[in-house]
Amino acid sequence: MSKGERHLGAMRIGLIGTGRIGTFHAEALSRHPAVESLVVADADPARAALAAARTGATVASVEELLAHGVDAVVIASATASHAGLIARAARSGLPVFCEKPIAVDLPGTLRALAEVESAGTVLQLGFMRRFDAGYGTARAAVREGRLGRLHTVRAITSDPAPPPAAYLPLSGGLYRDCLVHDFDMVRWVTGREVAWVYATGSDAGPAMFREAGDVDAAAALLTLDDGTLVTATATRCNGAGYDVRMELAGELDQIAVGLDDRTPFTSAEPQGPGAPPKPWPGFLERFAPAYEAELDAFVRVVRGELANPCDGREALHALRIAEACEWSRRERRPVGMAEVPGG
Numbered sequence: 001m002s003k004g005e006r007h008l009g010a011m012r013i014g015l016i017g018t019g020r021i022g023t024f025h026a027e028a029l030s031r032h033p034a035v036e037s038l039v040v041a042d043a044d045p046a047r048a049a050l051a052a053a054r055t056g057a058t059v060a061s062v063e064e065l066l067a068h069g070v071d072a073v074v075i076a077s078a079t080a081s082h083a084g085l086i087a088r089a090a091r092s093g094l095p096v097f098c099e100k101p102i103a104v105d106l107p108g109t110l111r112a113l114a115e116v117e118s119a120g121t122v123l124q125l126g127f128m129r130r131f132d133a134g135y136g137t138a139r140a141a142v143r144e145g146r147l148g149r150l151h152t153v154r155a156i157t158s159d160p161a162p163p164p165a166a167y168l169p170l171s172g173g174l175y176r177d178c179l180v181h182d183f184d185m186v187r188w189v190t191g192r193e194v195a196w197v198y199a200t201g202s203d204a205g206p207a208m209f210r211e212a213g214d215v216d217a218a219a220a221l222l223t224l225d226d227g228t229l230v231t232a233t234a235t236r237c238n239g240a241g242y243d244v245r246m247e248l249a250g251e252l253d254q255i256a257v258g259l260d261d262r263t264p265f266t267s268a269e270p271q272g273p274g275a276p277p278k279p280w281p282g283f284l285e286r287f288a289p290a291y292e293a294e295l296d297a298f299v300r301v302v303r304g305e306l307a308n309p310c311d312g313r314e315a316l317h318a319l320r321i322a323e324a325c326e327w328s329r330r331e332r333r334p335v336g337m338a339e340v341p342g343g
Contacts, residue, residue: 010037012037012038013072014040014060014074015039015073016042016075016081017041018041018042018051018076019042021284025074026051029074030055032299034299040052041060066089066092070094072097072302073096074096075096075097075098079101079172083103083111087116090121090123091115095123095124095298095302097124097294097295100125101172102315106323109316109319124301124309124310125311125312126294127188127310128287128290128294129185129287131291132290134257137255141248141253142190142191142250146252146253148251148253150190150228150249151251153189153231154247155182155233156243157181159237159242160238160241162236168208168212169214172322173213174201174216175199175220175322175323175325179234180321181318182234183318183321183322185246186321187318190248196222196335198328199329200219200332201219201329203216204216215329218329219231220233222321238264242283246258261276262278262279264276264279294309320343323340324336324339
C-alpha cells in the first residue's frame with residue numbers, strides 16, 4: 001500500500017485556495033462524516049479567514065498546512081500554482097486532489113506527474129463530470145451496447161458570460177480551460193482514444209479575447225480510433241445560461257446528457273417548449289452533486305477504500321487533445337495525436 005493509500009480513521013484535510021470553488025470544497029469537506037478537521041490556506045489571508053469562519057476550519061500558510069499533520073491535500077488555488085503545489089505535497093508524502101489543470105502546458109504537467117510517480121503518492125484530478133449521474137448513465141449505455149455501433153457524438157460547453165479579462169491570459173485558452181472537460185468525457189464515456197483533430201475558433205466577440213490571443217467560440221472535429229466522429233463546441237458568450245450537454249447517436253438509439261427542465265434551450269417548433277423559467281446559471285449549480293461526489297471519492301481513495309477514479313494521467317490525455325486543437329486552430333490543419341508529446 002502506497003503512502004497515499006493509508007487506512008485512516010477521522011481525517012484531517014488541508015485545502016489550498018479559498019476562492020469560489022475552494023470555498024465550495026471546504027463546505028463539502030466540513031460536512032463529510034470522515035473528515036474530523038480542516039486546515040485552509042490562501043494567498044489572501046482574509047479570504048481564507050472567511051472560508052474558515054463558514055466551515056470551522058483552521059487558517060494556516062501553505063508551509064504550515066503541509067507541516068500540520070494533514071492526511072491529504074485538496075488544491076483549488078490559481079492555475080499557475082497547481083504543479084508546484086502538487087510536487088510539494090508529493091514530496092511530503094501526501095495524497096492530493098487537484099482541480100484541473102495540473103498545468104496549462106505539457107512540460108509542466110509531465111514534471112508534476114513525475115514528482116507524484118517518484119514519491120509513490122496519489123493524485124486525483126477534478127474532472128467532476130465523471131461523477132455526474134447523466135454522464136454515468138451515458139457511459140453505461142455505450143459500454144453495454146445499448147446504442148449499437150456509436151457513430152456520432154456531439155459535445156457542448158457554453159458559459160453564460162465571459163470571465164474577467166485578467167483571467168484569460170492565465171487560463172490556457174478555451175480548448176485547455178473549457179473544452180478539456182468535453183475531451184475527458186469523450187474518452188471516459190466512449191472508452192476510445194482520439195486519433196485526429198481539426199479545430200477552429202472565432203475571436204469576433206469582446207476585444208479582450210483578441211488581446212489575450214484567445215477565442216470566445218470554438219469548434220473541433222475529433223476522429224476516434226474506431227472511426228466515431230465527435231464535434232465539440234464551446235463559447236464564453238451564451239446569454240441564455242450555462243449549457244453543458246453531450247449527445248450520443250448509434251445505429252440502435254441515441255441519448256442526451258444535460259437535457260432537463262433547466263437546460264437554457266428554447267424550441268423553435270410551434271408546440272415545442274419555451275425558455276426554461278430557471279436556467280442553469282453556472283457550473284457550481286449544474287454540477288454541485290458531482291463536485292461533492294468527487295471529494296467523497298477522494299476521501300475513500302485516501303482511506304484505501306476505492307481505486308483512484310481519475311488519476312493525473314487522465315488529465316494528461318485530455319490536455320494533449322486540447323493542445324492538438326490549439327495547434328490545429330493556429331496552423332489551420334488537421335493534427336494527429338501522434339504528433340503531440342506525452343502520449
